[in-house]
Amino acid sequence: MTNKNPTSYDFIGDIHGCHDTLVSLLQALDYQYSDGCYRHERRQAVFVGDFVDRGPHQIEVIDTVRAMVDAGQAHAVMGNHEFNAIAYVTEDKKYGGYLRAHTERNERNHWAFLEAMQASPERYDELLEWFMTLPLWLDLGDVRAVHACWDRDGIAFLKEKYATDGLMTEALLHAASDPENPEFEIVENLLKGKTIKLADGLSYQDSVGVTRHYMRVRWWDADATTYKAAFIGPPAALSHIEDDPIDGDHLIEYGHNEPPLFIGHYWMQGKPTPLSPNIACVDYSIARREIGKLCAYRWDGETELDAQKFVCVPRLEP
Ligand SMILES: [Mn+2]
Incomplete structure (x- = not known):
């Protein structure tokens, strides 16, 4: 049963391989597993990116999220970790090597995913292909999501130049990996923040x-x-x-009259609260063992966001 015109969305923060915690949050939000994925009768989920790296269950997180997206129960946008995963294996036609260099630091940050791919090499291509389908931003009309920053001018530039409504393309991937191009700073803003x-x-x-x-x-x-x-x-x-x-x-201007915007990425701590009347971050540091939690914001059409509408569960992974 696909919910065709929902006005109610649950915006879910960065998961980083913590699948047990993801399931715990979906259950706290009254999603139930049936017919191949988690569903809610009246709501859809919107995932704000950063599914991989750091936590212990890389593939499980992707499979759970992707099944919801495929069944029309969720949307998902790209995080910097998905972008980096693609760039890590894409050869750099201009300078040689890879679009994301295989430095010790980059390898360390990506290690949980690389290890999962060593254990399941048959999944690698398919997971990267799925990452490529994740839009860089999502505009649902009354509400928006992006991993880190709604760079309005940058979005307009990409829409015009790449005739895209957020989807990554091969050309954009290469352009965005070279600091000489305007695409580099735009994608940095969108996925890593200003x-x-x-x-x-x-x-x-x-x-x-x-x-x-x-x-x-x-x-x-x-x-x-x-x-x-x-x-x-x-x-x-x-x-x-x-x-x-x-x-x-x-x-980066985001007007008070613009639709509410949900972001992840910023490793927030403490009691969740909106960043401004129409911007909220749902990333509450799941990757930090002692204090991490996974958070959602239950949005029901309001133009002014409300601190009461966050739902969080503590990290379950050891
Ligand atoms: Mn991030």
């Missing part, structure tokens, strides 16, 4: 211990005018971030 460079000589350690010279910013927040105020990242790193006014532009 970043700005710290002042010379400054850096901080991110949540997995990597030294960063760029910081993720609160791109939606016009009140965040200093580096410290705009910083998104581990609280412990804040002492390394200056309180000086931001040099240049860090904002």
Whole structure:
């Protein structure tokens, strides 16, 4: 039974291979398994990307999500981890090697998925093909989803140049992997969020211990005018971030009258709450063993988002 014109969607955050937790969340949201996938009589799910890497059940997560999408019970958008997985195995026609270099750090970040593919090599091509079907953004009319940032000008550029409504193409994949092209920054914005460079000589350690010279910013927040105020990242790193006014532009305008937007990606912590009246992040750090949880926002058509409408389950994976 496909629900053809739902006005009610459950936006589900980054899963990162945590299949037991995914099932626990779907059950908490009253989805039931029947006829090959999880379904809800009156609602659809929207997954905001980052299905793979980090957790123990890479393939299981994809199979559960894909079955829902195929049955018309869910939508899913691409996360940076799916984009990276494709780029990791795609040869770079211009510079040689692969579009995503096989550096030690990239391999470490991708290890859970690579290991799963070593155990099930027959699935590799098919899973990458599915990643390619995930749109970079999703506009459902009254509500929107993107993994990290709704870059309106970038979306308009891609729509025009690639005649796409969000779908990745071979040409765009290559263009977006070369920093010389405008596509690179646009896809970075959409999937990894807006970043700005710290002042010379400054850096901080991110949540997995990597030294960063760029910081993720609160791109939606016009009140965040200093580096410290705009910083998104581990609280412990804040002492390394200056309180000086931001040099240049860090904002990507998202008007208060635009449809509600759901994003993932930002490793939020604590009690879920919308980022602004019409933007909410549903990523609550599932990959962090001790504090991680998987969150959803139950949307029923409201234009102003409500902190009461998040539903979260704790991480079940050891
Ligand atoms: Mn992400």
